[in-house]
Amino acid sequence: MKADPKGVLTGAHFLDGDHACCEGALAAGCRCAFGYPITPSTEVVERISRRFPMVGGVFLQMEDEIGSSIAIQGAAWGGKKVMTVSSGPGISLMMEHIGLAAMTETPCVFVNVQRGGPSTGLPTLTGQADMMQARWGSHGDYETIAICPNSPQECFDLAIDAFNLAEQYRIPVMFMMDESVGHMTERVVIPEADEIDIVERRYTKKPPSDDYELYALEDDNPFVPPMPPVGEGYRFHVTGLTHDDKGYPAMDAQTQQKLIRRIVDKIRLNADAIAKYEEYQTEDADIILVAYGITSRVVIRTMEMAREKGLKVGVFRPVIVWPFPETRLKELMDQTKAFVVAELNYGQVVLEVERLVAGRAKVVLAGHGGGDIHDPKEILRLVEEVAK
């Protein structure tokens, strides 16, 4: 299905990432959002509150992030494509409901414009230290999808992917911007609506009945059950408790294993289908720089400087960080000597790279506490050391 032209601001614009993210959500079909202001994500909800009334949408500012993170889920079950927007402290408050969305398989998008943390940290300055929280920040076992745009253009393009993936897999998708990308202003080209592919809500084909099973699989999709429309007589029950196919609570280990196995597998076993990454000059690279979000732009400069010095350096950029593009990383591992992982934290995604490489190549962290981006020369120094 193609995007509804009413929500698509076709043309070339000069937008920051926060504003572009709002336009991406509109293009994706989001007409219902709830949020609470927090730096550096506030511009997203400000633009939403200006734009939505012009396109038949609704934005409600809630009393807090906890309310926002569950109001979107009520609206999602009511048939809407929904999102909420926040940053570190607010996302921490939303964690319980990210788990609820995972457990009840509610399609929704959580935008996190990352700032320096922990706690109040650096409200106006950048960070990438919420990556492990994005993966498993809520209690219990689940998988999610985390997308890391590195430009305002991608804040638009990938926001559409975020909504599409949320519908396809019925999960909370974490849209992991960072302050640098959110507040960076660049050219953003918004295409015609008929060039934008939209994944619509998949509804059950079964008629309402007493035997209706809320989580029964259909259409040969072995992972993701379709949803019922609300208000049409299905009279279904949704619970955050462990539940059986009917949606009823079932307090036993067998039901738990069946349910959790499926909500974990629907992402893990589809990791290759979900994977999205970019590569630069990896063909002959002895050393591959791994980075995502804003840092993936910094390491391009490092790569160029290294190449000028005759070092064979490439860049591997996971665009979707969770699930990690594991298959491709393992292929690269066989042809390279070392990975240098650059991120604005002291070692999060590097742990995944180390796990996958499992000692078969060198893995080095180029860490940074946040508040600023790396100096490409510092990463270069590390590359030169590794090259010795």
Add this chain to the structure above:
Amino acid sequence: MSKETNKEMNPVEPYLRMDRMPHIWCSGCGIGIVVNCFVRALQKSKVDINKLAVVSGIGCTGRIAGYFKVDSFHTTHGRPIPFATGLKTARPDMNVWVFSGEGDLVSIGGNHFIHAARRNADLKVICVNNFTYAMTGGQVGPTAPLHSIATTAPYGTYDQPFNLPFLAESSGAVYVARWTTFHVRQLVKSMQEIKNKPGFSFLEVIAPCPTIYQRRNRLGDGLAGMRYYKERSKVVNGADTRNVDIKLGGDIIVGKFIDRDRPTQLEAMDQELSHKLGDKYVPYPTGVER
């Protein structure tokens, strides 16, 4: 199966998930009476059951969503009101009811409660107040009368309890009533009244918890609780809500206290935006008459 409807059936059965019975509530608990009254109210008002949703939080009362055979949502602790706000926003044609306990709605969920009332979110909120966190074994709650005993107030509580009708009225609710589970007819009537009333309606139901609250406070069994409600409840319709606080062993003022009108959240939004934006406004389908 449907041909065999001649079998003897409790008239509430079509509204309940009989395949989930028996329920988890103790004998003497008041929550079942609330469920029963709600069914009666729906039967009397001939509501389209498919267009009605029940949202609950966590706790004994939070389990109501699981037994009510409508589109039902058992959410997280304290958060049924914002979930219901989202559902109602997405589907303004739905009749959205929140059933939860006082711990859920006004302790952990207190902020959502006051703000939804302030905005006049179009929700029907039923608070079953049994003065304790019963599901976790009887810890002190936000409405526990002064000096009552709880596992986390073993020598008696010293915190001032919330007076819920006063809290609801001062926060902006358009309908505020309190009944006990002894007042089944009045309870049904109040539920019928709020069913079609736009805006934030609040109904407090004082309910017995013989297993936890009453036993620990030596207040007798379920029957003793009902006898207490019968003897010590005073019906004062239109009472000043500042004066309806509940004391341990004291009178319980019940009645319909507030019934007033003002625009709902979505009506107010629609009015403001159409006034300010004029032709540029593309109305969100609120279901509101414009």
